[in-house]
Amino acid sequence: MKHFQVCHCIVYVLGVLLFIVVLFIPGLQSVSAGDHPQLIKSGDFVGWHYTAVRQPDGQLMATVDYNQLSTAGLEHYAIANKDLTRQLPKTGLLAVSVTFRYPMAIDAFQNWVSSNGMIVQAYTLRATTVAGEKWTIGGKPYGGRLVPMDSLNRQLASIRAYGEAKLDGVVGVDGTINTANVVSLQAEREVFLVDLTTAFVRQELRPLLGKDSDQVQVVRPPVYWFMEKYGLRNTSF
């Protein structure tokens, strides 16, 4: 019996030690690794898909995805977005993500935002080096300025540390607009896509989350990059 007890103790201690070793393996410790998000809801539609999850820290996130491997994939996504117009409320403010066909100069962008009555949350810019390398810059309004030039110039200075680069302009913008303006926005010649999936996903989640659905952060891969890659900038849907 003593023999059994000794074996038992040794094996038990070994097991516990192994667990402790695993816990302290470097590189496995991180803020998010090992935590498990909870699925709230996912949806499959023609041309796109979304997955909405609640993170262990409570953050609500949804990722919109589409087939990025082909021209047809992006085309289907664009067409699907146009169809969403009919499935969203006809009044009030709507979250949109607009992709332009070409980079828009800062001045023109400011005028465009003003004329469309858009409340801007964030935007994406493109800069290109003399070697043709593409840089993507993410920015947001600050202190009442739509494009705070000091922040933009700081980013450009960092980029130029690796070679001369020019700012091409704004290629996409996220914000909210009056629902009544969506159709006219879709028809603008500078606009490639008015992405309505953020509003649609939040609407899908409302029965489950109530008002919290408005807090869901909806993210998606970069439409401008793939539009450019597949030569679709002059295509209308």
Added chain:
Amino acid sequence: MKLLNFAQAVHRGNRQITGAMLLAVVGLIISVSAAAAWQFSILFTHNSPYNESNNYPYGSTAYYGQLDADTGTSKYLAEGSWIEWNQAAINWILSNRGGSWSSNEFQVAIVFHAFLPNSQTCANVGIDWWASNLPGAWAYQRSNCELREFAGDPTQLSTSGNYYAQIQYADQSGGANGEINIDNYWVDTQWQTVSHRDWMGKFCYGNGRVWQPTNGNCP
């Protein structure tokens, strides 16, 4: 009766040993899988190893801080610099990126965290701007202190490319000390979970200044 008690004792003893052995085996399996995952991340080892050198521009991370004269806000810019993937890593990325629905569900990302000193607690900061030359670059905030910058189009990754990812934080604590960590992760963009961490570096900040950690710690 004694024989029966002895048999029960042996049976109970065996059950305890079986339980302990099971625990040990489970521990062993977890250890081996964890080690395997760690070895996997070797595929993300870069041609130029990361370190904490501030030998800009040859170092693998770059950073600076400044006190914004207009607003009195401290701004900190961090950068993962001269990032390279070898061909084996690119091949691995391309052959493992598909998920259950998406063709591009798993993506490589440069991830920035601003923490309180020597902790994993978010510092009181806001994320201002970001920039990257990663192909198909896009980014989102995972929390108020964490930004993930993705290579959204890994088909365009090149072994001859040097890639960069930058972030600008705005302090909201009135100049308190903190640290900014830069890592490379393999991210499931649907579930937002991360794996295959490749640590790139960290630096300390406070009151508009930045400095290197001492023995890995920030005061």
